Amino acid sequence: MNYKPEFTDKDMSLYKFISGPYDNNGYLLVCKQTNKSVIVDAPGNPDELISAAQETDTDMMLITHNHWDHLLGYKEITTKFNLRTGIGVDDAEGMKPDIPDFQICDGQTLTVGKISIKAIHTPGHTEGSTCFLINNILFTGDTLFPGGPGKSQNSKAFQTIINSISSKLLALKQSVVFFPGHGLDGTIKNAQKDYFVFEKNCSSYEIFGDIEWLN
Numbered sequence: 001m002n003y004k005p006e007f008t009d010k011d012m013s014l015y016k017f018i019s020g021p022y023d024n025n026g027y028l029l030v031c032k033q034t035n036k037s038v039i040v041d042a043p044g045n046p047d048e049l050i051s052a053a054q055e056t057d058t059d060m061m062l063i064t065h066n067h068w069d070h071l072l073g074y075k076e077i078t079t080k081f082n083l084r085t086g087i088g089v090d091d092a093e094g095m096k097p098d099i100p101d102f103q104i105c106d107g108q109t110l111t112v113g114k115i116s117i118k119a120i121h122t123p124g125h126t127e128g129s130t131c132f133l134i135n136n137i138l139f140t141g142d143t144l145f146p147g148g149p150g151k152s153q154n155s156k157a158f159q160t161i162i163n164s165i166s167s168k169l170l171a172l173k174q175s176v177v178f179f180p181g182h183g184l185d186g187t188i189k190n191a192q193k194d195y196f197v198f199e200k201n202c203s204s205y206e207i208f209g210d211i212e213w214l215n
């Protein structure tokens, strides 16, 4: 592989590719034992992601949520590779006519080679937003970024995303490193610290949009 992994442990290597008009992150996770791989999200112009994936046995593509900037490369990738595609149940219908092969429920376990992937349904940014936990790494799509939650469309959605993050993601081990749909990775430990400040200072949950924990 000509690319440098973003992260590696005894079971897997993770490669990150930034592309498309909104600098989206597309990820390639490879099982070290079997060379089987899973692609997470499908940003536009996925040339590098595709060329890296060609060196592996591509098995699956997971979509964190149904927003177009994470899907601009969907057709290109699914045409190029023979792989199974999946998205959270509540986001699947909206992808017509390109509905993925399978729909993912909260708590479901998926397997790629020797890698075990746990799906965590985290509604708020979209109804079907889903995070994926593998060993000590977590893909968060547009649900959790270092510095704050993903964008919410109204105050109800904001309360929903806050509930998803606080009850499901911040409950994970502090050592978990998370990889969002845009920008840099973060740790659950830092997210917990920032969220604690937010929770203490937040006088109203009737807010929404692009919210930062420390502002």
Ligand SMILES: [Zn+2]
Pocket: 065, 067, 125, 142
């Ligand atoms: Zn989004």
